[in-house]
Amino acid sequence: MENVIQFPFYVGPGPFDLGSGFSFRFADWAPDRTIPANNERYRDIPDCPRIHIIVKCRHGTEGVCGLDRGEIYRGMFGNLQWWTVDQEEPLSISPSVLCKDGCHGFIRDGKWVDA
Numbered sequence: 001m002e003n004v005i006q007f008p009f010y011v012g013p014g015p016f017d018l019g020s021g022f023s024f025r026f027a028d029w030a031p032d033r034t035i036p037a038n039n040e041r042y043r044d045i046p047d048c049p050r051i052h053i054i055v056k057c058r059h060g061t062e063g064v065c066g067l068d069r070g071e072i073y074r075g076m077f078g079n080l081q082w083w084t085v086d087q088e089e090p091l092s093i094s095p096s097v098l099c100k101d102g103c104h105g106f107i108r109d110g111k112w113v114d115a
């Protein structure tokens, strides 16, 4: 999980409890289009809710997982990794999630499942 978000985003809904000491928030891709430079730069890139999740592990470490919302958004966030959304609600993503401090598991049906 990458720790740095380099582009405009807004923290979305959450936190949602995943159990086992884990939780996450969504983040939305939503640049401020009232700023002319943003409006110009991101003209062809529509807003996208729920483009990231910020996962907090049982040790309190946070990391970001990109949720793959299509090619238009890939490459916009540095080396952010992208996960496939298998199910929106409750959230299931693949592949597994590896925390910086070594926590490894899956987010399945809105729950953390240790790998």
Ligand SMILES: [Zn+2]
Residues within 6 Å of the ligand: 057, 058, 059, 060, 061, 099, 100, 101, 102, 103
């Ligand atoms: Zn961890």
